[in-house]
Structure formats: structure tokens, C-alpha cells
Amino acid sequence: MAAKNVVIGIDLGTTNSCVAIMENGKPRVIENSEGDRTTPSIVAFTEDGERLVGQAAKRQAVTNYKYTYNAVKRLIGRKFDDATIHDSHIAYSIVKADNGDAWVEGRNNEKIAPQQISAHVLAKMKKTAEDYLGHEVKDAVITVPAYFNDSQRQATKDAGKIAGLEVKRIINEPTAAALAFGLDKKTGDSVIAVYDLGGGTFDISIIEIADIDGEQQFEVLATNGDTHLGGEDFDDAVIQYLVEEFKKDTSVDLRKDPLALQRLKEAAEKAKIELSSREQTDINLPYITADASGPKHLNMRISRAKLESLVEELIKRTLEPCRTALKDAGKSVKDITSVILVGGQTRMPKVQEAVEQFFGKPPRKDVNPDEAVAIGAAIQGAVLSGEVKDILLLDVTPLSLGIETMGGVMTKLIEKNTTIPTKKGQVFSTAEDGQTAVTVRIFQGERDQAAANKFLGQFDLTNIPPSPRGVPQIEVTFD
Secondary structure (H helix, E strand, O other): OOOOOOEEEEEEOOOEEEEEEEEOOEEEEOOOOOOOOOEEOEEEEOOOOOEEEOHHHHHOOOOOHHHEEEOHHHOOOOEOOOHHHHOOOOOOOEEEOOOOEEEEEOHHHOEEOHHHHHHHHHHHHHHHHHHHHOOOOOEEEEEEOOOOOHHHHHHHHHHHHHOOOEEEEEEEHHHHHHHHHHOOOOOOOEEEEEEEEOOOOEEEEEEEEEEEOOEEEEEEEEEEEEOOOOHHHHHHHHHHHHHHHHHHHHOOOHHHOHHHHHHHHHHHHHHHHHOOOOOEEEEEEEEEEEEOOEEEEEEEEEEHHHHHHHHHHHHHHOHHHHHHHHHHHOOOHHHOOEEEEEOHHHHOHHHHHHHHHHHOOOOOOOOOOOOHHHHHHHHHHHHHHOOOOOEEEEEEOOOOEEEEEHHHEEEEEEOOOOEEOOOEEEEEOOOOOOOOOEEEEEEEOOOOEHHHOEEEEEEEEOOOOOOOOOOOOEEEEEO
């Protein structure tokens, strides 16, 4: 391929990542050096200082669990004090960075930023594309969950930069999937729901696809989700069950044994996947642990029905955001013409059943849940490079943006689900007579009290001429 200004599309997933390009007007997912179309989002550092990424890192996770990092997307852009990051069965240590962020512990007590770990995964995606194209790649479109906040988006951009990529655009995963679905389908005007249940996050987006003067316009009407709900939680539910059953039989608590937990994690994920196509599966883990009486083995049979009962509440948790998104979009389920499933966890029959029940129609089967997001990112990349011309994408802000005003109140300047790019301004004033400085604190979220929302940053306005309160005019504009 001769074109040097190719913009690659990368789906940086919690569990797996994928890279795609546009080639002769058609999207193509690129196989990695192992011949796989997706790469585990796992990075490991071995005892002799070697860095492993992808399948190679996954293969040695059991013997090097403390320095094998999976699902770091759940940490990116988050603070150490965020309770949600400490609730899953991970074997590596999460530590507090000097700025309060959640980082991971490396060898020799080194602290490593999640952006750094993600950068190694992105670098492998970049190399995968370069090996296929035969030349260097600099530009990329990277996807994030629609419900990611500003710090999580910025941290993802930083990871791209560390990997040597110029991140041309960060786009939302469900929007990317809609682009992948809409390309080649001249369906006229339609309203689609993208239900995206990945490894670590859940998103729902309601998107209108309209044909306007020969141009396909993708307009996101509303988006909602949960950035801490995904396939990893389904795995955790299975692990929890296995741990409790084993404890009943042997009085041994496997939670205290990181090596056993790592083996359980792999077995739980494998069993969950098998139960999408089978009614039951066996989990056999010989020598899982040992006590004074000798070695212990874990042998258990788990049925699809049992798995479904273990994750029933998790599936239910995805439906409330669907209701909210429909309401925000001003649509009812009857208005939805197609439902698209994205993310590996949507392969579970019970998830598909819940989606069909909720929307009153079976989800489409012609979208690959593992590849649609990377393909959509590649399409957006081709739009940015000028290779694709007849597509217009109108996305939205997932969360409201505002500033803290008197009494600690959150005054919203840009409401959630506002089409971007956008610009909004408002005039504020001083609260006291003779006030010469004002601190503007910026927050993102839906709560009435600013402190209950996500603090993004602040700036100080000084040298305000002393005047009676309410006289100085201070205009704050978000662009």
C-alpha cells in the first residue's frame, strides 16, 4: 500500500485490542505476528527484564502473576482512592502515585502508570500495522468507552503519545461500531441502539443514521453506561462461586493464595466462554493449593444455568442505562430499527436474550463484536485523512461539564448528550465586596453538588479591580 498518510484505527480494549486500516475503500482488520486478529491487552515484565505483550504475556501469567498486568484500562485516569478499582480479583498490586492516581507496582518497587502499560499494547498494535503496510505509521484514531470522563480520555491520549502515535481523534466505541455497521448499508434513515458490553466497561448509545444529500450522517442522540461493568465482573462472579464451593469442601480459602487465584481466573474465563456454546463444563485444577494434610485439587462441574444465575444481577445492571439513554434521546424501543451488539461478553446467550427482551427485537448478527470498534476507528481515520468523503459523524458529551458556584453548587455550562464540537459561555461575578481574585473549579458529572462530581481542574483569575460584589463581569466559556 503506497499511501503514507494512513490513519490506523485501534480498539484499545480492557481484555483484548484490535487494529484495522482502510484498504482500497474497504476496512481490514490486521492479524498480529501470532496470526490472531485480536491481541490480549496484557503486559508482563519477566525476572530477567524482558517485556512481554499480548499472548506471550498471557501464557506466563500463572507463574509471574505479580508482574503481569491485565485490565489496566480499569485504572487509567482514575484515582487510587476510587473504591471501584480495588474490587476485582487481580493478582498485581495497585499503588498510589505521588499525584494520587492509581498506578501499578513493578519490579524493585517501581511504580508504573497505567498509561505506560497501555502504551506497550498500543505499540504492538502500531507495529502490527507497520509490518503489514511495510512502512512507518504515525497517526491513529483510538477508541474509548462512551462513558469515559475527561481524565480517562486524556490518559488514553497520553498512552498513544508514549507509544509514538499522533492521536488524531479519540472516538467513542459504540459510535465506532455504528460506523462499521453503517458503511455499505444504505438503509435510508434509521435509529440504532449499540449495546456494548466489553471486558471492563458497558456503554449504550442511541444513534441516528440519516442520508442527507448523498452523505451519511451519524448523529449520536444519547449515550449512557457504566465504566466499571464488563466481562471481568462476570469472571469474578464465577471465581467467587468456585472459591466458596472449594471452601465448603476443604475449609481452605483460595482468596489468600495469589497463584491459585490466577489459575482460577483463567479457568473461570475459559468456562464462561465454553458455556456460551455448551450446557455444562468441567473445571479441573490439580494441585490448586496445599495445607498440612497435603495437596488439594479442584474438580467442579458448572452448568450454563448456574452461570446465568451467578451473573443475573450484572446483566440487569446494563438495562437501566438503556432506559436512561432512550429517555434522553426522546425515543421509545419501537423507534429502534436495529440493535447492534459489541464486545465479547455479548456472545453470552443470556445477554442476547435480555437485550432482545428489552428492545423487543433480536439483535443483528452481521456485526463482529470483537472487530466492529477497530473497523469503525479505521473508517474515522480514513475520513480524517480524506480517503473517505461522504460520512459525517456527530458525537455527544457523555457527562455534563460545569463549574462550582456559590454554596458549592454545580452550575452546568454544557449538559450531557450535547452534540460536539460545541461552545457555551456564561457570565459570573464576585461573591464579596472588594474581591480581587476568583478561583474557577471545573467539574464533570450529573450531581447537584459540585464536590460529588469528578473534579477536572481549576484556574485562578487575579488582579480583578476591587468593586462591590456582583459588579465584575467574568465570562467563562467552554469550547
